[in-house]
Amino acid sequence: EVQLLESGGGLVQPGGSLRLSCTASGFTFSSYVMSWVRQAPGKGLEWVSAMSGSGGGTYHADSVKGRFTISRDNSKNMVYLQMNSLRAEDTAIYYCAKGQTFSDLDYWGQGTLVTVSS
Amino acid sequence: DVVMTQSPLSLPVTLGQPASISCRSSQSLLYSDGTTYLNWFQQRPGQSPRRLIYKVSNRDSGVPDRFSGSGSGTDFTLKISRVEAEDVGVYYCMQGTHWPPYTFGQGTKLEIK
Numbered sequence: 001e002v003q004l005l006e007s008g009g010g011l012v013q014p015g016g017s018l019r020l021s022c023t024a025s026g027f028t029f030s031s032y033v034m035s036w037v038r039q040a041p042g043k044g045l046e047w048v049s050a051m052s053g054s055g056g057g058t059y060h061a062d063s064v065k066g067r068f069t070i071s072r073d074n075s076k077n078m079v080y081l082q083m084n085s086l087r088a089e090d091t092a093i094y095y096c097a098k099g100q101t102f103s104d105l106d107y108w109g110q111g112t113l114v115t116v117s118s
Numbered sequence: 119d120v121v122m123t124q125s126p127l128s129l130p131v132t133l134g135q136p137a138s139i140s141c142r143s144s145q146s147l148l149y150s151d152g153t154t155y156l157n158w159f160q161q162r163p164g165q166s167p168r169r170l171i172y173k174v175s176n177r178d179s180g181v182p183d184r185f186s187g188s189g190s191g192t193d194f195t196l197k198i199s200r201v202e203a204e205d206v207g208v209y210y211c212m213q214g215t216h217w218p219p220y221t222f223g224q225g226t227k228l229e230i231k
Contacts, residue, residue, distance in 0.1 A: 047220040059218040095166055103155040103214030108166045
């Protein structure tokens, strides 16, 4: 059974940093693209970042470019999102998701809440 | 970026009746490999999104056959043949043809009338 479990969310002040983690199981982790998608309270879905299975290709939304960095450790079946210079508008539930290619998101975790507030 | 526009944004439906959600993209979603990367997701209240349909019309494992997807180019539709209580939630279309970024529709909230 595929499982994706996010952790690391919490309350952080504007300008602060946070690192999210996603632990995967139930599939061959290194064969899948991993992505982060967020959802602000009461709002829709916004793709944030994606990384290839090998880690050789990474992509970020313009809204987070230069502030967020996606990475993965295939030996631990984990994907991370390092978030720096956080802003109030980054407040959201952050989901990790997997896909067979960069064109898909076939399974999502339960999400972790990040709140940026003073 | 490709803009995805859903309609309606609110969809009250009587139990047992059909429902239809439209999704339009600002440019064709047909990729050079001949595939159209258009997905549909369901988000039930308090839950994470779940993919229902991929590549326009392919149902995911475990998705009831009352859900169907259709369309081509820039116009796509998700249909529910007979709405059940468990179908309440928000439905999103998403394109994966022109990435980055993946882009989502605004969401359509389905409720029981």
